[in-house]
Each structure stands twice: as C-alpha cells, then as structure tokens.
Amino acid sequence: MFKTVEWKNNRVVMIDQRLLPNKEVYNTYIDYKQVAGAIKDMVVRGAPAIGVSAAMGVALGGLSIKTEKPAEFKKALEKVTKLLASTRPTAVNLFWGIERMKAVVAAHPNASVAELKKLLVEEARRIHQEDIDICRRIGRHGGALLKDKFHVLTHCNAGALATAGYGTALGVIRGAIERGRNIKVYADETRPFLQGARLTAWELMKDKIDVTLITDNMAGYMMQQGLINAVVVGADRIAANGDTANKIGTYSVAVLAKEHKIPFYVAAPLSTIDIKKKDGSLIPIEERGCEEVTHLRGVAVAPKGVKVRNPAFDVTPNRLVTAIITEKGVVRPPYRQNIKALFQD
C-alpha cells in the first residue's frame, strides 16, 4: 500500500497527488519551504493530511535552524510556522498541527536546541501515528451506520490519501467492510481538481472496494433512481454548531440528500472541529486560481479570458448533517451541546 506522507531519515516524503492516478511518484522534501509549497500546490491535500504535513514541515524547519541558543531557535521557528500557516486558509487541521508543534516547544522551557529539535520530530511522528489510529476509530464507529448492501456516495477524497492512512469518510466505508458488510461506493469526480476521479477511485480500486465514478452533476439523478442509501464525506473545518466546511459541492450533495431523505454523514477527527468558530459563516473559504476550472492537465476546456469563480470549499449547515462521526463516537443534533461535550470528557 502507498504512504500518503511519511517522516523518513529526517526528510518528508509525500506521494504527489497531482500526478495520480497516471503516475505514482514520491517527492522527498529536505526544506520546510518545500513542504509549504507542497501544501499550497496540493501535492498533499485533505484536512488531516495537511495537519500531519504541516507538523512535519515544522519539524523539518526546526532541524534546519542553525543556532545553539534556545531563544534564537524559538524566534527562527516562528518564521517556519508562519509560512506553513499561510499556505491554505480553510482546513483547520493545518493550524491545529502547527499549534501542537508550538505547544511542545512551550512545554519545555528549559530544553536545549538539540532537545527541542528531537521533541519536534517526535511530536510530528506522534501526530502522524495518532492520525492513523483516529481514522481507524472513526471507521469503527461509522462503519456501524452503514448497513449491508448499502450504496454510499462520497464527494472529493477523504480517504487514506487525505489522512496519514485509512481515511475518514473512506475509513467509515472500510470500517463497514471490515464488519463484513457489502458496500458499493459511488464517487463524485469532484471538479475542478478531480479528487474523486483521480484519488478516491484510485485508492478504492487498489483496495478492491467496489467503486463507480460519476460526474458531480449525476449525484441527484443517482439518488432519484434510488441508487444511494447514504452519503459520507470528510470535512475541512467544523464549527462549534456543526456547520461543516468541506470541498466545494458538498453543500449541493447535502441538499440533494435531504430532498431524497438519505442520511448525510460527516466523518472527521476532533482536530477538524474549530470550537472557536461559533458557526460556519465564520469559516474562511479559499478561492483558488482560474486555471483549475479553465484547464485540465494543461488542456484548455473553456474560452480564453472567460471569467471564473473557484471557491474551493462550501459550508453545509448543521440542519443538513445527520451525524458527525468522530474518533470519540457518533455525534448527533443538537450539535452545539453535543460537540461541546466531546471536548469536556
């Protein structure tokens, strides 16, 4: 099986998701600036994977700082975290991963630079390992919700490629299959970046999970034909009230699910919940470049100079979310209260 992101010999190795499924290429980064570039350019994407990658970026940045003085080290590390935090605005795991790394430094005020470097590497590797464990727990909780012979629609890629491994939404599907249930997946291709066509289809086929690719605008038709029993998606940021920012098009799928009385599940780790954001209107939505819409792998599919919108995410209001599947269990409405409780255990 492939590894999405890995810490190896004090380097960060990532599968280049821009080249999938045509080529399986692994990039090795020796510099935190390269990691920041990889996040921005979507070599790696998916909220949990971004969180893990950012943490590894901080570790890499830490290793590169040439000083023996802890105060100088901490100051130089700020530059590292600042650059990494500027890469993408929506997925909160980016900031969460960076905060975890900062907290390690803060928790060891008397450590030497050598010790801090070691602690940062250990913390990045811990975040990586934890993410896999968390995904497996999400899969165990969520898998119980998918009945035998269910046809499950998913949007974008919230799979092994979006996490350190196993996946959130696809983790739920894997969890159901591990319970012996027969699951058929419909994958929205997810324009403009085609994460569904390129990534979800690829990783499910690698895992021999039954997957059928459709274009985004076929989801409504499939539901109308009675072919979809549940929707499971990931999340880039969940507000305190359960409003969920996820890949553009998720909101449309949620509206369609409601129209057809199909359960709509969000699968995400607690690190994706931004308890400081009261509701979804406060989540920043990244707008990306036009060429993602006007070009496909370098080929123009629209007239030169056409005006384009390219919001990368949308917010699904909590009223459309049947349940949020976390590593601590399945959360149902009322979300404000039940999400708060998750953090109080």
Place this chain on the structure above:
Amino acid sequence: MFKTVEWKNNRVVMIDQRLLPNKEVYNTYIDYKQVAGAIKDMVVRGAPAIGVSAAMGVALGGLSIKTEKPAEFKKALEKVTKLLASTRPTAVNLFWGIERMKAVVAAHPNASVAELKKLLVEEARRIHQEDIDICRRIGRHGGALLKDKFHVLTHCNAGALATAGYGTALGVIRGAIERGRNIKVYADETRPFLQGARLTAWELMKDKIDVTLITDNMAGYMMQQGLINAVVVGADRIAANGDTANKIGTYSVAVLAKEHKIPFYVAAPLSTIDIKKKDGSLIPIEERGCEEVTHLRGVAVAPKGVKVRNPAFDVTPNRLVTAIITEKGVVRPPYRQNIKALFQD
C-alpha cells in the same frame, strides 16, 4: 456570427462543436450517413439543432436516391429516416424533424421523384428558418420574466449552438437584454461534455454578454451566497405533464433552486413537447460511453478500468418547474391542462 447548421448548395454545413472553443471548424456533409454520424458523435447537439439537422439529413438522403419511381424513392427514404432516428434517443426533436419530413412526402402522393426531392429540401430549409423565429419568440416571452440586474444560472448549452440560432434558454437571456435589462449569466461547465464551459461561455462572450463560468458543483454555493436570481435551462423532451428531460445535472439544479426559492424556468419550442408521453418516467434516457467521463480531450482523468455511469440526461419533475417558456407564451401549472391547451389553439 457563426451558423450552427446550414443548408448550402445541397450540402449540410455544421460547426464542429466538439472542437469549440479552441477551434472554429465547419464540416461539410454530402451524405446523410455523415449527418447521422455527426448527430451521434455530437458534432451538433441541442434538441432543436438536432431536429433541424435530422431534417436536413433526410433532405440529403432524399437527393442521393437514384430512381425515378416514387414508390422506390419512398422505400429508399425509409432507410434514410430509420438511420437518422437511431442516432440519439432522448431529444424528441429528432423524431419530430423526421416526422415533418415524412409528412411532406405523405402529403404529395402524386408527386414525381424530382418534385419530392425539391419538397424535402424546401421543408428542411423551412424547419431551419422556423426554428430561428421560434427562438426569438421564446426570447420575447421569456425575456419579460428576467428583471433588471438579475443573475441567471444556466446549465449545459441551450443557445444559438443548440438551435438554428438565438437559442432557447440563452434566447430568453438575449430577450431580456434586448429589453434593455442588465443580465449577468453564470454558466455551469456541464460535465462530462463541458457544453457550458466550451459552448455557452464561448457564444455569450462572442455576443459580449457577461458570463462567469463555474463547475457544476458550485451552483449550490452560488445560490446559498444569494448570487443567483433565476435559473433558465433548455429541454430535450417535455412530457405531457411538464416533466422535463434535459442534460444530466439539470435535476440537481432544480432541487437546489427549490431549496433556495429561486424560480426555475424551462425554455423550449413546442416541438420539444412529447404530448404522447404521459410523464417523465416514459422518456428514454441515453447512456453514453465511459470515456466521456474518464477522459478529457484524450487525457485520462481517472484510473484505467474504473467503473463509470454516464447517463446523458435526467428528468426534472414538473413540481420543480416554475414555468415553461414556449413560442406560444409562458406556461405555468397545472401543466397537464395548460400544455394540452397549447396544442389545441
């Protein structure tokens, strides 16, 4: 301005819509089999344009028949109409155009072969000219529904390129603009064939109409943001109760429009209404090849061998249709009764 399809020196000339917007190439067909191929391969598409092209195909087929005996001519013409009728199943205008041509022959039982050939060519040219007039009338009726400063979402291409000229849905937009109203258009790119990105954006930019391209899965977000005041789409076949078959994804847009209380208009000539079909469940839905989904202009965007669905159309139930805009005026619910009345004048 370009011509979508034209009868010229006993040949059929079509703009090759597969090559737009990158290349503006006109194909000349001397054989009805080429016209059938052009319809099947989507050199020409859009229900009214398919109807016109099929009629011209019948005329071309008629001219090629080498006999002086009317009985033999009529028999040979059956082969022509049969092939043309087999090209695409959903757009009823195809069958309507062919029936109009057959009716001319039936109406002249004593005509010579030379006379029949002349009559067929005249009828094909008449259908072509009528279609432009009909679109302009649709535009006049529908234009009144779009208020000044409206932002209008359209799906697929129901423009000059989908008709003999002017368009149905885009005819409504042109009609509003001719009334002096400021209209901004959002065009869904319309995967898999990208009629919105390639054709709607192209023809509106040619006409200096304000158009912004979005991917299909952004429509819900745009509505949620309050950026859409009305939806106008074309149709491939409308059942007697107003259920409307149109390009895949239209149904999803209609559900989203209902959720946001945005009017959803269908613009189509009477020739698109199939009064013999009681409701939309009886409309055949064409399923096209996988490669339209897995490849884009020859470039693979999905793993080799992935399972794919590719329904080319879906059916929007009449309850989601605010009004149907025809050349005879704007039809509102109850549709069964009001559509029937259209044909009884």
